[in-house]
Amino acid sequence: MNDAPRTYDVVVIGSGPVGMNVADRTRAAGLSTAIVERELVGGECSYWACTPSKALLRPVLARADARRLPGLSDAVAGPLDAPLVLARRDEATSHWKDDGEVAWLDSVNVDVVRGHGRLDGPRTVTVATPDGGSVTLTARLAVAVCTGTTAALPDLPGLADVRPWTSREATSAKEVPGRLVVVGGGVVAVEMATAWQGLGAQVTVLVRGSGLLTTMEPFAGELVADGLREAGADVRFGVSVVSAIREDGQVRVGLDDGGELTADEILFATGRRPHTDDLGLETVGLTPGDWITVDDTLRAPGVADGWLYAVGDVNHRVLLTHQGKYQARIAGSVIGARATGESLDDDPWGAHAATADTVAVPQVVFTDPEVASVGLTAAAAQREGRRTKVVDYEIGSVAGAYLYGEGYRGKARMVVDLDRGHLVGVTFVGPGVSELLHSATIAVTAEVPLERLWHAVPAFPTISEVWLRLLETYRG
Numbered sequence: 187m188n189d190a191p192r193t194y195d196v197v198v199i200g201s202g203p204v205g206m207n208v209a210d211r212t213r214a215a216g217l218s219t220a221i222v223e224r225e226l227v228g229g230e231c232s233y234w235a236c237t238p239s240k241a242l243l244r245p246v247l248a249r250a251d252a253r254r255l256p257g258l259s260d261a262v263a264g265p266l267d268a269p270l271v272l273a274r275r276d277e278a279t280s281h282w283k284d285d286g287e288v289a290w291l292d293s294v295n296v297d298v299v300r301g302h303g304r305l306d307g308p309r310t311v312t313v314a315t316p317d318g319g320s321v322t323l324t325a326r327l328a329v330a331v332c333t334g335t336t337a338a339l340p341d342l343p344g345l346a347d348v349r350p351w352t353s354r355e356a357t358s359a360k361e362v363p364g365r366l367v368v369v370g371g372g373v374v375a376v377e378m379a380t381a382w383q384g385l386g387a388q389v390t391v392l393v394r395g396s397g398l399l400t401t402m403e404p405f406a407g408e409l410v411a412d413g414l415r416e417a418g419a420d421v422r423f424g425v426s427v428v429s430a431i432r433e434d435g436q437v438r439v440g441l442d443d444g445g446e447l448t449a450d451e452i453l454f455a456t457g458r459r460p461h462t463d464d465l466g467l468e469t470v471g472l473t474p475g476d477w478i479t480v481d482d483t484l485r486a487p488g489v490a491d492g493w494l495y496a497v498g499d500v501n502h503r504v505l506l507t508h509q510g511k512y513q514a515r516i517a518g519s520v521i522g523a524r525a526t527g528e529s530l531d532d533d534p535w536g537a538h539a540a541t542a543d544t545v546a547v548p549q550v551v552f553t554d555p556e557v558a559s560v561g562l563t564a565a566a567a568q569r570e571g572r573r574t575k576v577v578d579y580e581i582g583s584v585a586g587a588y589l590y591g592e593g594y595r596g597k598a599r600m601v602v603d604l605d606r607g608h609l610v611g612v613t614f615v616g617p618g619v620s621e622l623l624h625s626a627t628i629a630v631t632a633e634v635p636l637e638r639l640w641h642a643v644p645a646f647p648t649i650s651e652v653w654l655r656l657l658e659t660y661r662g
């Protein structure tokens with residue numbers, strides 16, 4: 187059935203974490219807002235990405251930590267209870283039901299319109315509803331595209347017949363495969379290899395390049411590769427998949443070095459592409475299938491009259507939930523300010539500029555060891571032409587790390603901009619380092635002078651004492 191056209195101040199397409207936060211902020215600015223969702227309110231992150239992956243990983247990492255403690259290690263020597271781990275993952279995803287998220291949107295007075303949204307010229311969104319009808323939504327002020335991404339698969343002949351895993355199956359599988367091949371060396375690959383190896387699968391990771399996590403400090407990928415191997419995974423570098431065939435329930439994988447592997451499942455963790463191919467981008471002068479480029483106020487400069495915003499993964503600035511939600515907060519206040527004619531504070535670090543996207547992005551990789559980083563790597567700072575000093579410290583030498591677990595292995599690096607006198611990048615790798623990260627994010631974002639950081643005393647005996655050791659090493 188075709189509903190009568192409806193008009194709102196703001197229409198948001200896509201109700202992942204980012205779309206929901208844009209809608210929340212535009213409502214907080216007093217603007218009427220509708221949000222369009224074709225699957226589950228809460229998006230990829232809640233059901234097939236962040237939440238289920240971390241629910242699978244948490245027992246694996248907790249067991250790894252426990253196994254490093256004499257007196258406790260024997261108690262956790264056995265396998266994980268995989269059905270219970272999967273059941274907790276199912277709880278964490280609300281069994282792939284979105285009532286809770288819908289109720290929250292309702293509580294902030296955002297109207298949810300179910301169906302596939304498409305732009306249909308300026309300020310207009312047509313929604314193909316599940317009953318086969320359509321509804322037209324008109325936006326007085328702004329449309330925010332928050333449609334996220336899907337897995338990008340390589341162009342291998344007959345791949346669809348293999349029914350490969352993508353991140354969706356890797357996070358929602360109902361049982362542990364006997365043998366799992368993981369293709370890729372990025373974050374999804376290493377986290378899912380860690381999870382499924384920990385849950386009892388025999389995992390083989392195939393990396394076409396020479397390292398893991400190549401956008402991070404090199405020691406991050408090296409220590410994660412060591413950790414995966416110690417957990418029993420086979421990690422191979424410089425190898426590409428040239429064929430995959432499913433026969434008798436098994437997958438035969440052909441490699442470019444002439445080798446072959448047989449597995450029960452194959453996961454392609456080979457990056458993402460934007461949900462923009464069927465979004466009506468051509469009706470507003472943009473190209474279907476492309477990422478939507480935006481400025482620091484999250485507005486698409488390629489669209490006349492400045493009514494189109496793209497927020498979160500779909501703009502390709504940073505593919506992380508927390509960073510997309512940061513963009514959402516900025517975009518919401520930008521739309522609110524433009525609605526009232528208020529002038530924008532869009533200079534770097536202003537209220538209306540997503541400055542942190544380019545200088546201070548925090549990320550945690552939930553592997554054993556964990557990786558936590560923010561800002562620039564040493565190599566990236568050098569590429570930017572900064573005069574830097576790079577300080578490294580073995581985290582295992584800190585009393586808190588020794589107490590955390592026997593044989594603690596980990597490394598910290600801080601990158602100091604010598605001309606500006608503050609940190610531009612920090613990386614920690616080691617068990618339990620994820621909760622250290624926000625201290626580094628504050629130091630980088632607030633550009634805390636190193637002389638002042640010297641007065642930030644870490645508590646004894648925590649792993650945070652690595653901050654003191656890094657600063658002592660820097661001062662000499």
Ligand SMILES: Cc1cc2nc3c(=O)[nH]c(=O)nc-3n(C[C@H](O)[C@H](O)[C@H](O)COP(=O)(O)OP(=O)(O)OC[C@H]3O[C@@H](n4cnc5c(N)ncnc54)[C@H](O)[C@@H]3O)c2cc1C
Nearest residue numbers: 200202204224229230231235236303334498499505506507
């Ligand atoms: C396995 C995995 C683990 C991850 N773990 C983490 C993590 O631990 N931490 C972290 O920060 N990030 C993590 N990420 C990244 C994170 O999932 C994304 O950055 C985040 O989901 C982006 O949010 P979004 O709202 O932009 O898009 P999405 O979450 O993808 O949501 C987009 C929504 O738009 C809807 N949609 C799309 N097109 C239309 C349309 N035409 N009409 C209507 N609705 C539409 C979709 O159905 C979806 O609900 C992970 C990613 C993966 C794959």
Ligand SMILES: NC(=O)c1ccc[n+]([C@@H]2O[C@H](COP(=O)([O-])OP(=O)(O)OC[C@H]3O[C@@H](n4cnc5c(N)ncnc54)[C@H](O)[C@@H]3O)[C@@H](O)[C@H]2O)c1
Nearest residue numbers: 340370371372373374375394455456457458505550551552
């Ligand atoms: N904990 C977290 O914060 C977290 C967890 C998972 C995902 N994410 C985010 O989700 C995004 C997607 O992650 P991802 O790991 O899918 O992508 P990615 O871009 O990080 O890594 C893709 C990997 O696949 C390889 N690859 C690409 N095409 C290939 C091909 N044809 N054959 C073989 N290898 C190929 C690349 O070399 C790379 O190693 C990332 O931006 C990441 O930040 C974050």
